[in-house]
Amino acid sequence: MIGYIKPMMALIGELKKLPGIGPRGAERIAFSILDMDKSTVEALRQALLDAKEKIEVCPICFSITDVVPCRICSDPLRDKKVLCIVENPKDVMALEKNGNYKGYYHVLEGSLSPAENIGPEDLRIKELLTRLNNEEDYEEIILALNPSVEGEATALYLSKLLKPFQIKVTRIAHGLPIGGELEFADEMTLLYAFEDRKEL
Known part of the structure; x- marks a missing residue:
């Protein structure tokens, strides 16, 4: 039985490394790329390289940016x-x-997960505390963490850690499904979740 030629196998192999892409999905994407004209493939290649070379982490909020500080932190x-x-x-x-x-952000770069050996020292919690010590204007901190076991554990940990700052700490309401992720939520779900946030 003859399999895929080497260049195709290499392309499928690389595509399978992407999250959520299995063998069949990788094959479909590979064939789609083969159907593209050369200029489209070149544009895709350039977009990948530009993203890797030009996107960095904002030193204030730790979100991704192409300018330092990011546009949100500098607004x-x-x-x-x-x-x-x-x-x-x-x-x-x-x-x-x-x-x-319309406020500012702080990205933790993960959530607490004992099962995966992710503790407070692996997140941007130290930077958060430094930020709160240096910036005295905050009246509310909103914990907009994913409604998962890890997100709940992180929210509980942070709510206790932030008590000494005497800043109101709220958690977005569970208009989001347990086990879901913010990036996949529709706009109305996010709106209700923010409107119904509660103080911890």
């Missing part, structure tokens, strides 16, 4: 009294698409 019109804590940059994008939140 003087945003609400300086509110800080929203999220797990990853994808969550920032999801909340920004919604358009209702």
Whole structure:
């Protein structure tokens, strides 16, 4: 039985490394790429290289950016009294698409997960505390963490850690499904989740 030729096998092998792409999905994408004209493939290649070379982490909020600091952190019109804590940059994008939140962000770059040996020292918690000690304007901290076991554990840990700062700490309401992720939530679900947030 004859299998795929080497260049095709290499392409499928690389595509399978992407999250959520299995062998069949990788094959479909590979054949789609083969059907593209050379200029489209070149544009895709350039977009991948540009993303890798030009996107970096904002030193203030730890979201992704192509300018330092990011456009959100450098926006003087945003609400300086509110800080929203999220797990990853994808969550920032999801909340920004919604358009209702106008404060600043802090990206933890993950959530607490004893099963995966991810503790507080593996997240951007030390940077969060430094930020709160240096910036005295915050009146509310919103924990917009995924409604998962890890997200709940992280929210509980942070709510206890933030008590000494005497800042109101809220958690977005569970308008989101347990086990779901912010990036996949629709705009109305995110809106209701923000409107129904509760103080911890």
